[in-house]
Amino acid sequence: MKHLKSIPLTMVRPDLHRIPSYALPSSHRVRNFQPGDERIWAQIEASVGEFGDEEAALKHFDKEFGAYAEEMVTRCLFIENEHGEAIGTTTAWYGSLQDDETRGRIHWVAIRPEYQGKKLSKPLLTAAMELLAQYHRRAYLTTQTTSYRAVNMYLNYGFEPLITTPDCMEGWALMETVLQRNITGSST
Incomplete structure (x- = not known):
């Protein structure tokens, strides 16, 4: 993906049970x-x-x-x-x-x-x-939209978006488009 806007993202995992192996x-x-x-x-x-x-x-x-x-x-x-x-x-x-x-x-x-x-x-x-x-x-991590492959992996590992600012809302909307998956529960 060329020229993807880099927006910081934070992800949280509510527990550390059932870790994919x-x-x-x-x-x-x-x-x-x-x-x-x-x-x-x-x-x-x-x-x-x-x-x-x-x-x-x-x-x-x-x-x-x-x-x-x-x-x-x-x-x-x-x-x-x-x-x-x-x-x-x-x-x-x-x-x-x-x-x-x-x-x-x-x-x-x-x-x-x-x-x-x-x-x-x-x-x-x-x-x-x-x-x-x-x-x-519990756990968290920080990443950015330019690391969209890693974001997809983190989602598959049970990490969820932490929405704190309008910028991160834009970032998650971008991730939904790039990854072609519903992430925030909103309809896109």
Whole structure:
């Protein structure tokens, strides 16, 4: 989809029961973050365009997670290919929304571009949500309309739109059109 307007979206999952289960190919595995993996995280996130370059990603990692190194060991996940190369990552983090309740947060989901479309995102999301369920009752995530394939996956995992502003209403209307599915319950 060329030139899709980028509008921030927030999605919530009211509980962490009945998490869809998808297995990785047998040649791949999920592993936890280890000290020193900051650069690998930055490489993956930069490869998908979340940051202009690896150094910018590394700087953001230090700002957001640097003080939480011990928690990253239990909450950040990587997918490794058959050669032991980390090719995807996400973090089963936490945060709060308007109600100030601490919730689990699916955060920084990324698969290197050359491995996208190989059925790796769903097993990674399953692993992260199962991890969140050990710590939290509910979950949320933030994304944007330009990540419409991910939005569709999140909807299929039981995440629902959180409507907070007119902009997000526009974003969800756009997602209904692009994904050709009723998302907000309104007739389109």
